[in-house]
Amino acid sequence: MSGEPKEARADADTETAPTEVETGADAVVRALENAGVEHLFGVQGGAIMPVYDALYDGAMSHVTMAHEQGAAHAADAYGVVSGEPGVCMATSGPGATNLVTGLADANMDSDPVVALTGQVPTDFVGSDAFQETDTVGVTGPITKANFFADDADAVGGDVGTAVALAEAGRQGPTLVDLPKDVTNGAAAEAPGEPQTPSTYRPPETADPEAVAEATDVLAAADRPVILAGGGVVKAEACEELRSFATDHEIPVITTMPAIGAFPEDHELSLEWAGMHGTGYANMAITMTDCMLAVGTRFDDRLTGGVETFAPDAEIIHVDIDPAEISKNVEADYPLLGDAAAVFEQIAAAMPRSPSADAWREQCRAWKEEYPMDYAAPEDDPVKPQYVVEAFDDATPDDTVVTSGVGQHQMWASQYWTFTEPRTWVSSHGLGTMGYGLPAAIGARIAADDDRSVVCFDGDGSFLMTCQELSVAVREDLDLTVVVLNNAAVGMVRQWQDAFFEERHVASEYPWVPEFDTLAEAFGARGFRIESYEEVESVVAEALAYDGPSVVDVHIDPEENVYPMVPSGGDNGRFALSEDQL
Amino acid sequence: MSRNQDTRRDGLEGPPPEERQRPVGRRNGQGIRVDPEVEADHEPRRTTISAYVADEPGVLASVSGLFHRRQFNIESLTVGPTQNDGYSRITLVVEEPDPGIDQAKKQLRKLLPVVHVRELDADPVACELVILKIDGDEPDKVQAITEMYNGETLDAGPETITVQITGDEGKIDDALDAYAQFGIREIARTGQAALARGATETARVDETHT
Numbered sequence: 001m002s003g004e005p006k007e008a009r010a011d012a013d014t015e016t017a018p019t020e021v022e023t024g025a026d027a028v029v030r031a032l033e034n035a036g037v038e039h040l041f042g043v044q045g046g047a048i049m050p051v052y053d054a055l056y057d058g059a060m061s062h063v064t065m066a067h068e069q070g071a072a073h074a075a076d077a078y079g080v081v082s083g084e085p086g087v088c089m090a091t092s093g094p095g096a097t098n099l100v101t102g103l104a105d106a107n108m109d110s111d112p113v114v115a116l117t118g119q120v121p122t123d124f125v126g127s128d129a130f131q132e133t134d135t136v137g138v139t140g141p142i143t144k145a146n147f148f149a150d151d152a153d154a155v156g157g158d159v160g161t162a163v164a165l166a167e168a169g170r171q172g173p174t175l176v177d178l179p180k181d182v183t184n185g186a187a188a189e190a191p192g193e194p195q196t197p198s199t200y201r202p203p204e205t206a207d208p209e210a211v212a213e214a215t216d217v218l219a220a221a222d223r224p225v226i227l228a229g230g231g232v233v234k235a236e237a238c239e240e241l242r243s244f245a246t247d248h249e250i251p252v253i254t255t256m257p258a259i260g261a262f263p264e265d266h267e268l269s270l271e272w273a274g275m276h277g278t279g280y281a282n283m284a285i286t287m288t289d290c291m292l293a294v295g296t297r298f299d300d301r302l303t304g305g306v307e308t309f310a311p312d313a314e315i316i317h318v319d320i321d322p323a324e325i326s327k328n329v330e331a332d333y334p335l336l337g338d339a340a341a342v343f344e345q346i347a348a349a350m351p352r353s354p355s356a357d358a359w360r361e362q363c364r365a366w367k368e369e370y371p372m373d374y375a376a377p378e379d380d381p382v383k384p385q386y387v388v389e390a391f392d393d394a395t396p397d398d399t400v401v402t403s404g405v406g407q408h409q410m411w412a413s414q415y416w417t418f419t420e421p422r423t424w425v426s427s428h429g430l431g432t433m434g435y436g437l438p439a440a441i442g443a444r445i446a447a448d449d450d451r452s453v454v455c456f457d458g459d460g461s462f463l464m465t466c467q468e469l470s471v472a473v474r475e476d477l478d479l480t481v482v483v484l485n486n487a488a489v490g491m492v493r494q495w496q497d498a499f500f501e502e503r504h505v506a507s508e509y510p511w512v513p514e515f516d517t518l519a520e521a522f523g524a525r526g527f528r529i530e531s532y533e534e535v536e537s538v539v540a541e542a543l544a545y546d547g548p549s550v551v552d553v554h555i556d557p558e559e560n561v562y563p564m565v566p567s568g569g570d571n572g573r574f575a576l577s578e579d580q581l
Numbered sequence: 582m583s584r585n586q587d588t589r590r591d592g593l594e595g596p597p598p599e600e601r602q603r604p605v606g607r608r609n610g611q612g613i614r615v616d617p618e619v620e621a622d623h624e625p626r627r628t629t630i631s632a633y634v635a636d637e638p639g640v641l642a643s644v645s646g647l648f649h650r651r652q653f654n655i656e657s658l659t660v661g662p663t664q665n666d667g668y669s670r671i672t673l674v675v676e677e678p679d680p681g682i683d684q685a686k687k688q689l690r691k692l693l694p695v696v697h698v699r700e701l702d703a704d705p706v707a708c709e710l711v712i713l714k715i716d717g718d719e720p721d722k723v724q725a726i727t728e729m730y731n732g733e734t735l736d737a738g739p740e741t742i743t744v745q746i747t748g749d750e751g752k753i754d755d756a757l758d759a760y761a762q763f764g765i766r767e768i769a770r771t772g773q774a775a776l777a778r779g780a781t782e783t784a785r786v787d788e789t790h791t
Contacts, residue, residue, distance in 0.1 A: 330614065
């Protein structure tokens, strides 16, 4: 974008940057710089051109994506890995509507994302002008907040507010719609530091009396568990979680978005619960008598039917969003506040550790009774779980794993052992197929150069956004896409087998592209695995390649994901195979 | 240590569902722990929620969109300016079980232009207005009922009489019943506006939002 970004950055560092701005677009860029934004993901187009033009002399880097959905997912993953808001840009009309899936995804997972969309000039708004869409109307239900910037003098402030809101309190996506006359218009003064609006007051620490009551209950529990949700990662509370759990020897279950919040190889870890969670996590979450649930919204994929969810448990629910308290599952002891701050309050107030030797022994027994395992015949085709483990074995602990949505996502999250937060990047609440590759691009930009980025994808999921491979090649991004290829939308087919009498409608592909050849056509490296004996060498070669690569793994097409709790079912009655459904 | 180095395995093992430990408790469909022997879903109740909001474009759409997409059952919604420039009061009458009312208030509070939300006590000072167009065949009898309900005749002609009645919901329902005998042609009804009774504040608002 800019010819000399380094020089511009040095300029900013020495505080000799001009304090004035000329246009609304300058104010937008200045507001992003004030907020510390370094990377943008987007696609050019008519109504957003003034903002792009204002980037010309700036220090921010911009990754031009193939499709705006990719820009939103890349920004989302950037936000997950870095902890800073990811920023995406698109023009009006189709540019903005193409962001919608990514924004809805970020909204469901409370990921910090800021979207800047071009809009037709204010005089044309409402006239069905070329590339006009009511972007604020369309994105209202799927953003934390959105703004129509109708004033060049205020637009910088609007952008600052959007960035501040995306990362404050319960994080989430925000959007600023930028009419072209506003970004082209003269702006009187430069925006100040980003600020949240005066009506936005997220709770910080919990009521001490409520903390005292809750800790008394937890200390008295016979069968305590900690359920760590994505809010633990968002609040940077993983250290607090770890010390609290280990100090009091309380078993830890995570939700899927919180994978990595607590090391899965720790003896207190039961890994993650829910529809395809481990048997031991689902037994513990069913039999517990006291659950300390932190930063979770009790999604139905976690709870199964609420009637049978932790029905013996007193629930202590820590959350920063009051609306999550007793939304899906009643909280007996609600504690409002930031997860890290409330963990410190709880740790300080805890009168003693629960006497839970028998319970811990029971949890250990469940781990032995219900080991995560898969049938591994010596004959090909290759089992997908084996491939996941092979990549895990060949990469360091800080490797970032992204995924699409479907069976491959479940195998990746079940059979990869996550030990660090912000290493698992996926689409949880919305379940967006195609998330994996653009997410890998955003993760690659966010992660330090010495870390590895691996995307597990399915053939169906990969085909939804594989055009973003062109971006990975253009930007020379070192990442490895592993397509667990069963020539089917496997999760749909699994449900058809289980719940639709094996009537396979629109779930099997009679033909899929050769993904390795496709990768080469994009300018990436392509690899293929068709037998067990190829796994080790191809894994090593693909990871060693310094650039984007795609490994097309022809997996056993008959393999399905278990354990499984059917939708709305009882977690404690998870099926180990189809005949138990 | 990877399972990759293990030898052959048969897949997932463990006791089948019917042989596992079972919890003793149960929750209802609203996630509330209940006596497993009793069905105890909460009954809906009608209540008035008052929101003090910044008067920004789209605020009404945000509120109505929220109630629609979260399936909160809304009986009426009114909006109008307050004594403070730039701020409006939205009065919502909703019918929901307690958890739904609680959710509605909390979700409403999350909308940025919303400064303050509260549920009014069971007996708020509440009023609505109805305009009715009635057949004009019996003007004297219509006038008598209008006086009985402290209403006002807005328009009278050979064919129709149009009156307005103000009051709480029950009074208006009663008046409508009384007029029904003459033949009601059209009704326009505003929905409820309400304030907290006595010295109780309807909205707690600091100086930044007045």
